[in-house]
Amino acid sequence: MPLNKLFEAKKSNILSVYFTAGFPMLEDTIIIAKHLEDAGADIIEIGIPFSDPIADGPVIQESNNIALANGMTVKKLLAQVVEIRKEVSIPIILMGYINPVLQYGIERFCKEASTAGVNGLILPDMPMDEYQKTFRSLFDKHGLSNTFLISPTTSDARIKRIDDATTSFIYAVSSSSTTGAKSGFADEQLAYFAKLKAMNLKNPFLVGFGISNHQSFSKVCEYGAGAIVGSAFITILKNSKDLKTDIQLFVKSIVQ
Amino acid sequence: MKFEVDEFGYYGQFGGAFIPEMLYPNVEELRENYLNIIYTKSFQEDFHYLLKDYVGRPTPLYFASRLSERYNAKIYLKREDLCHTGAHKINNTIGQILLAKRLGKKKIIAETGAGQHGVATATVCALMGMECMVYMGKHDMERQRPNVERMRILGTKVIPALSGSMTLKDATNEAMRHWINNPTDTHYIIGSVVGPHPYPDIVARFQSVISEEIKKQLIEKEGNPFPDYVIACVGGGSNAAGAFYHYLNDEHVNLIGVEAAGKGIDSGDSAATTALGKPGVLHGSKTILMQTEDGQVVEPYSISAGLDYPGIGPMHAHLFDVGRVQFMSATDDEAMNAGIELSRTEGIIPAIETAHAVAMLGKMEFAKDDVVVINLSGRGDKDLETYIKWGKY
Numbered sequence: 268m269p270l271n272k273l274f275e276a277k278k279s280n281i282l283s284v285y286f287t288a289g290f291p292m293l294e295d296t297i298i299i300a301k302h303l304e305d306a307g308a309d310i311i312e313i314g315i316p317f318s319d320p321i322a323d324g325p326v327i328q329e330s331n332n333i334a335l336a337n338g339m340t341v342k343k344l345l346a347q348v349v350e351i352r353k354e355v356s357i358p359i360i361l362m363g364y365i366n367p368v369l370q371y372g373i374e375r376f377c378k379e380a381s382t383a384g385v386n387g388l389i390l391p392d393m394p395m396d397e398y399q400k401t402f403r404s405l406f407d408k409h410g411l412s413n414t415f416l417i418s419p420t421t422s423d424a425r426i427k428r429i430d431d432a433t434t435s436f437i438y439a440v441s442s443s444s445t446t447g448a449k450s451g452f453a454d455e456q457l458a459y460f461a462k463l464k465a466m467n468l469k470n471p472f473l474v475g476f477g478i479s480n481h482q483s484f485s486k487v488c489e490y491g492a493g494a495i496v497g498s499a500f501i502t503i504l505k506n507s508k509d510l511k512t513d514i515q516l517f518v519k520s521i522v523q
Numbered sequence: 524m525k526f527e528v529d530e531f532g533y534y535g536q537f538g539g540a541f542i543p544e545m546l547y548p549n550v551e552e553l554r555e556n557y558l559n560i561i562y563t564k565s566f567q568e569d570f571h572y573l574l575k576d577y578v579g580r581p582t583p584l585y586f587a588s589r590l591s592e593r594y595n596a597k598i599y600l601k602r603e604d605l606c607h608t609g610a611h612k613i614n615n616t617i618g619q620i621l622l623a624k625r626l627g628k629k630k631i632i633a634e635t636g637a638g639q640h641g642v643a644t645a646t647v648c649a650l651m652g653m654e655c656m657v658y659m660g661k662h663d664m665e666r667q668r669p670n671v672e673r674m675r676i677l678g679t680k681v682i683p684a685l686s687g688s689m690t691l692k693d694a695t696n697e698a699m700r701h702w703i704n705n706p707t708d709t710h711y712i713i714g715s716v717v718g719p720h721p722y723p724d725i726v727a728r729f730q731s732v733i734s735e736e737i738k739k740q741l742i743e744k745e746g747n748p749f750p751d752y753v754i755a756c757v758g759g760g761s762n763a764a765g766a767f768y769h770y771l772n773d774e775h776v777n778l779i780g781v782e783a784a785g786k787g788i789d790s791g792d793s794a795a796t797t798a799l800g801k802p803g804v805l806h807g808s809k810t811i812l813m814q815t816e817d818g819q820v821v822e823p824y825s826i827s828a829g830l831d832y833p834g835i836g837p838m839h840a841h842l843f844d845v846g847r848v849q850f851m852s853a854t855d856d857e858a859m860n861a862g863i864e865l866s867r868t869e870g871i872i873p874a875i876e877t878a879h880a881v882a883m884l885g886k887m888e889f890a891k892d893d894v895v896v897i898n899l900s901g902r903g904d905k906d907l908e909t910y911i912k913w914g915k916y
Contacts, residue, residue: 318819319692319805321699322543328686340817365541366804370818391543392804396531416544420706425547443545443706 270358270386270412270435273309274471274492281493282484282522283310283473284500285362287330288347289339290316291504296344299504300351300359302511306518308357312389312495315344315363322391324447326498330505341371345383352384360414362389373402377409387412387435395432403432414438419459423466430468437472439463439491447498448479452486460490481523496521526771526838526847532720534841537811540719541804545703549711550807552626554721560625561618561728573617574732577650578607580614582733584740584896589868596889599750600871600899601737603762610874610901611730611762612643616712618729620647623710630654630709634684634698636663636691636758637829637876638670639901640714645679655679658697660690663828670905688822691758691832695806715759716836719807723764723836730765737896738769745894752887754779755898756880757850758794758830760839762900771847779887780839781879783825784852794823794831797843797850805833811840826855826909827875829901853882861885862903863916874901875909 273281284303288296300311316334320327348359361380368376368390380388388411393402398413406413412435417426420443429437442449442456452460463472474487475495487494500517507513532538532554540550560566574580582602591598603611616633623631631648634657635641641657648655657674661683664671674681687693695717702711716723716730738748753770755763757780770776785793793799796811803812805820813821813833825831835843842848853861862878865871873881877900889895903910910916 318687319696321696321806322545322703324700332686335819342817364804366812366814366820367818369803370801370814370816392541392807394540394542394547397539397541418545418547420548421544422548440545444704445700 268356268358273358280488281309283312283495284308285312285497287314287316287334288344289334289337290330293337296347297350300355302514304355304357306515308518310358312360312362315367317364324445326501327446330501341367345379348383358386360387361385365390365393374405377405381409381411389414391416416440418443430470433470437470439472439474440476441474446476449477464490481521484521528724534838537809537837537840538720539809542719542807549706550719557721557725569621578613581736587869594884596893596895599896603900604902608643608646610639612640614732615726615729616643616647619712620651628710632656632698632701633712634658634694638667642670642673644712645674645677649677658682658684658694660684660694662689667828715761716764716838717759717806723838726761727764730761731768733765734769749776750894750896752777752895754880754883756781756876758832760836762898766898778848780848780850781883782852783830783879784854785824792824794825795852796835808837810834810837829876853879857882859913872903874903875906877901
């Protein structure tokens, strides 16, 4: 399902779940994606592992290292997405740092990702100007949407520019931080969510970073279209002996 | 100046600012303000006063007569090793702390490899009464113990980087993560000509005092400012950037950058980035990078903690790309031998990083009147343990 269709059909309580490709085991990517759809996730966000993930906290760093040690590559991931698409119909987003994508070749990557059934990309270290200059035409050509991040320190003018350059949704980072579970939101974070809501952006926004349970999920859903959960899910995967059951319990515990 | 950074933060195809949005306001604040601040009269006065009375500049350009005789050329050593704290690194930290103060920042973070930049940062923070945290790879902390203790004596908190190979690359990752988590009151003093624009330009400008002085000193000694060769070691490339800066447009001056070949370029244990790397993005800029086919950054190796970085600054990547700078390399053994040789012929024990530049003397052919300047970027005190372990003296 294209992302836009999802956002037309569902205006709130959207749950996007992030996990690292090739973690905990190389072939788990496929089964985790399938279980996530079965459990009721709305979007699957698959991380392309990178050796130097500077925007990520310890939990996702570790999952990246393990995935790389397992032998995960961009090529293998794209082949796994082909398998996933045989059974999974919800939107799939690939999230990763720009260097592995550059080495694979931007055009080749966009083409093969699109063919495999990827709907969108999040490349946190790709600046907006670079996107407009070099990447946008390729993304557009292959029907891939691009999602930019914004943070509490992003100026209103820049949020508007990002909104203009966006074709699916905006990823609102909840605090000035790297990824990872935190407890509760401070008043200034809530004020920032409220500001975003009041800006009436043309794209919906999902809140990520620090969303780990039903309480934080439902709180941010008062403001945005939904939330992205990452580190908390990685921790579940890391300790899981029964992926199917644990993934179902996890998704239930978030959306309830 | 055609080798300068352009208005978009690029040196040819290299550079830019590939940073997560969380860092955008910090980097943008710097980009908008750095040139205005640096070129105010009061900044220049403070900067030059501290360089003179605190750092001890100008550093001598010393004619190495015994070395000159041996290699049949006129060899000069630019004595950055005589700077306060023992290396050129402090030229940049003095500049950046003055910049941080004018931006109203309260806290300083930095990364360090060999510990020279960490010590230089800890020093200026003590001088200015600012809180300082330095990230250092755990492995580097072990092999550069004295510098860790120097930072602690100066009141800096040294935080071990435990990810990856636990060296400079990982310390840089951790410092960037810290900055993401503390965006408003903290300035990140990057120690080399790496990172997102405008960092490479900021660091190069502060280090450019090296070549500014060499030009003046050569007029005095040789009657003209142009040597035939300037030789400097390159990890990230800050001392080389400083030594080359004012010669970039004087294309008759041969500029030689020396990378660490480690156990040999093809040994699998090397840090010779231009020989082994390809264009890629790390730590916020597009540059030449040692990486796998799949775009994962390769862990570099060198006996010197200051050179085992998998990339080089984007300015150097461009200078390499267009052929303005010739890149060579020295192995661990060649560098160590050169370090001992310089100690015995001139009574100067160089930092092992610097010894890589000295090692080029044995690999190059000079004409008798050639004027050769080696940037003696740091002194060897911090490396005594490595010299002792190596043992061949």
